[in-house]
Amino acid sequence: MKSFPLTDSAALAELVCRSALPMDTPAILELTRHIWNGHDYIPVVWQDWLADAEGFLAVAEYGRRIVGMGKLTRLEEDEWWLEGLRVHPDFEGRGFATHIHRYLMQHWQALGKGVIRLATASKRIAVHRICAKLGFQKVAEFSAYEKRTETGGETAHFTPIQPEEVEIALDLALASDLLPLCFHLIDLGWQWARPRLSYLQRRIAAGQAYWWRGRSGLLCVDENKEDELKSQLICWVACALQDLTEFLVDFAQFAAQSGYQKAAWIAPLQPPVQRALGHAGYGAAWDFSLYIFEYRPAAPYRRP
Numbered sequence: 584m585k586s587f588p589l590t591d592s593a594a595l596a597e598l599v600c601r602s603a604l605p606m607d608t609p610a611i612l613e614l615t616r617h618i619w620n621g622h623d624y625i626p627v628v629w630q631d632w633l634a635d636a637e638g639f640l641a642v643a644e645y646g647r648r649i650v651g652m653g654k655l656t657r658l659e660e661d662e663w664w665l666e667g668l669r670v671h672p673d674f675e676g677r678g679f680a681t682h683i684h685r686y687l688m689q690h691w692q693a694l695g696k697g698v699i700r701l702a703t704a705s706k707r708i709a710v711h712r713i714c715a716k717l718g719f720q721k722v723a724e725f726s727a728y729e730k731r732t733e734t735g736g737e738t739a740h741f742t743p744i745q746p747e748e749v750e751i752a753l754d755l756a757l758a759s760d761l762l763p764l765c766f767h768l769i770d771l772g773w774q775w776a777r778p779r780l781s782y783l784q785r786r787i788a789a790g791q792a793y794w795w796r797g798r799s800g801l802l803c804v805d806e807n808k809e810d811e812l813k814s815q816l817i818c819w820v821a822c823a824l825q826d827l828t829e830f831l832v833d834f835a836q837f838a839a840q841s842g843y844q845k846a847a848w849i850a851p852l853q854p855p856v857q858r859a860l861g862h863a864g865y866g867a868a869w870d871f872s873l874y875i876f877e878y879r880p881a882a883p884y885r886r887p
C-alpha cells in the first residue's frame with residue numbers, strides 16, 4: 584500500500600508555481616497522459632484555458648520539470664471555480680497539490696471576490712484534506728442517474744423559453760421547492776453555481792432552456808459528450824417536488840424525441856429526489872458521488 588509522507592519541505596522549497604505559458608503544452612500533455620489511465624480531459628480544454636484572459640492558469644515546476652497544474656475560472660465577477668488540479672504520479676504525496684491550491688487561492692484573493700467552489704469525487708481523499716486545510720466547506724453532494732430512452736409514446740411537454748421570458752422563468756426557478764434540495768446550485772457543465780439571470784440567458788440563447796407543461800416547471804439541458812451512448816443531461820430543473828417524478832418521466836420522453844439514447848441527471852443526493860428518480864425509472868450511473876466544496880471569506884471586521 585502506498586504511504587503518504589508528511590509534507591516534503593525540502594522538495595516544496597524547490598517547487599515554483601507560475602502562470603502557464605504556451606511552451607508548457609508538451610509537458611502538460613505528457614503529464615496528463617499519466618492521469619486517469621490517459622482519460623484526462625485537460626488536453627481537450629488546454630488551449631482554451633491558456634487563452635482565458637479572465638481566469639488564471641498555473642503550472643508547478645520542480646527543477647526543470649512541470650509536475651503539476653491548476654486553474655481559476657471566473658464564472659461571474661463574484662462567483663469563481665477552481666479546476667484542473669493535477670500532480671504527476673511520480674510526485675504525489677509531497678504536498679505539491681496543497682501548495683498549488685494555496686498558490687491559486689492567493690491569486691484568487693487578489694483577482695476575484697465573492698465565492699469560489701470546486702467539485703471532486705467522494706473517493707478523492709487528498710482533495711478533501713486540502714479543502715479542509717484551506718478553509719473550504721463541503722456544501723453539496725451529487726451523483727449521476729440515468730434512464731435508457733424509448734422512442735414512441737406521447738409528445739413530451741417542453742417548449743422553448745423565449746429571451747423576453749427570462750425574468751419570469753428565473754422567478755419560477757428561485758421559488759421552486761427543488762432549489763434547496765439541489766443545495767441552491769445548478770450545473771453549468773461540470774461547474775456548479777447559484778442560479779442567476781446571466782446563466783439562464785446563456786441557456787436560452789443556446790436553445791437549451793424549456794418550460795414544462797405550460798409554466799409548471801423549467802428545464803435546462805446539455806449533452807453529455809463523455810458517454811458512449813448519446814445522452815441528454817438535465818442541468819437545471821425547477822418544479823414542485825410532488826411533480827418531480829412526472830417531470831423526469833417527461834424528460835426521458837423528450838430526450839428520446841430529441842434523438843438521445845439516454846436521459847441523465849447529476850442529481851442531488853437527497854432522499855425525496857432519489858425516490859422520484861427511482862419512481863421514474865432512473866438508476867444510479869456511478870459508484871461514487873461528487874462533493875462540492877466552497878470557500879467564502881469571512882465578512883470583514885466592522886467596528887460596532
Ligand SMILES: CC(C)(COP(=O)(O)OP(=O)(O)OC[C@H]1O[C@@H](n2cnc3c(N)ncnc32)[C@H](O)[C@@H]1OP(=O)(O)O)[C@@H](O)C(=O)NCCC(=O)NCCS
Nearest residue numbers: 587668669670675676677678679680681702703708709712
Ligand atoms: C489529487 C492530487 C492532485 C493530489 O496531489 P498530491 O500532491 O499528492 O497531494 P498532497 O501531497 O498535497 O496531499 C494532500 C493531502 O492528502 C493526503 N493524501 C494524498 N494522497 C492521498 C490518498 N490517495 N489517500 C489519502 N490521503 C492522501 C496527503 O497526505 C495530504 O494530507 P495532509 O496534508 O493532511 O497530510 C493528485 O493525486 C492527482 O493529480 N490525482 C489525479 C487527478 C485528480 O484526481 N485531481 C483532482 C481533481 S479534483
